[in-house]
Amino acid sequence: MNYFKKEFILVVVITFLSVNATCQEKASSTTEVEKSVEVKKKSKKKKKKYKLSKIDLSHWSVTTPELNHKGKATNVEPPEILKYATDKRLTPYMYNDSITGALVFYAYPSNATTANTKYSRSELREQMEPGNNNVNWTFKQGGTMKGVLKVDEISKDSDGKPHKVIIMQIHGRLTNEQRDLIGQKDNNAPPILKIYWQNGKIRVKTKVLKNLDASDEEILHDEAWGDDEGYTFDQEVGHRKFTLEVKVSEGKLIVVLNNFDYKVYDNIHMEKWGVFENYFKAGNYFQSRDEGAFAKVNYYKLKVKH
The missing domain is CATH 1.20.5 (Single alpha-helices involved in coiled-coils or other helix-helix interfaces)
Structure with missing residues (x-):
């Protein structure tokens, strides 16, 4: 058992x-x-x-703060600019933020400056015909540039005040005939519009004709134009995202901040400016020569229409 x-x-x-x-x-x-x-x-x-930038770069060239083999600021045009993510000339100054999908423009004071300026830049230049700077537009033809962006990081001066940076422009350009008429070596004309990020706000500067009775030939000279007193939008954008739009038509220029705050330029100076060709610019045109200074400008969207 x-x-x-x-x-x-x-x-x-x-x-x-x-x-x-x-x-x-x-x-x-x-x-x-x-x-x-x-x-x-x-x-x-x-x-x-992981996000990639959706900005179409096929009609833009870019200038960076790096010297090229000729001792001038590096410039990359289409179609090379489309490979910016792997182009060693561009990766330090123009690159993707893989978290937000922004296209980041980084600039600092360097010896790679362009004509008529002491400042360096990481900035796009519109090319209506890819690779060709000779095809541009007039105010009569009109155009619109709209971007969503933010100044992500920017250094401060010795007084603790943030440096400033130009984030959008409309630059004038002489035709070859105008250039030859006034005996100028290049096609450069003044920028009719500069838009700054300055101390957390958006500030707009335009050109004014010093002598309204100037002849058609005199108007073409850079010294015929001066700066207006400028306009600063009331709202503060700081380091947040904001929308900026520039609208151009015959004799008229409008700047729109965040789709509801407008500054309209509809005057004799805009009418007189109609003699010039123009092109849009966008990015990081850094406005400091201080040692150790820098800025990062993030573009989330950028579109141009004509």
């Missing part, structure tokens, strides 16, 4: 241990599956976070 009891107990113990081991094996297997699923989910989440 005792023999059968011992046998029975042994069978029960073996069965219990077998069942327990199987359960543990299943539990372990389930845990491994859950971990695998969790890893895949995390992997998918990480992939979703």
Whole structure:
């Protein structure tokens, strides 16, 4: 009798241990599956976070703060600019923010300056015909540039005040005939519009004709034009995203901040400016020569229409 009891107990113990081991094996297997699923989910989440810029660069060239082999500021045109993410000339100054999808423009004081300025830049230049600076537009033809951007980082001066940066421009240009008429070596004309980020606000500067009775030939000279007193929008954008739009038509220029705050220029100076060709600019035209100074401007959207 005792023999059968011992046998029975042994069978029960073996069965219990077998069942327990199987359960543990299943539990372990389930845990491994859950971990695998969790890893895949995390992997998918990480992939979703990586964003590329959606800005079309096919009609823009870019100038950077780096000297080229000729000792001048580096300039890259289409189609090369489309490979900015792998172009070693551009990657330090123009690159993607993979988290937000912004196109980042970085600039600092360097020796790579352009004509008529002491400041360096990481800035786009509109090219209506890719690779050709000789095709531009007039106020009569009109145009619109609209961007969503923010000044992500910017250094401060010795007084603790943020440096300023030009984030959008409309630059004038002489035709070849106008250039030859006034005996100028290049096609440069003044910028009719400069838009600054200054101490957290948006400030607009335009050109005014010094002598309204100037002849058609005199108007073409850079010294015929001076700066207006400027206009600063009331609202503060700081380091937040904001929308900026520039609208041009015959004799008229409108700057719009965040889709509701307007500054309209509808005057004799805009009418007289109609003699020039123009092109849009956008990016980071840094306005400091201080040692160690820098700025990062993030563009999330940028579109031009004519």
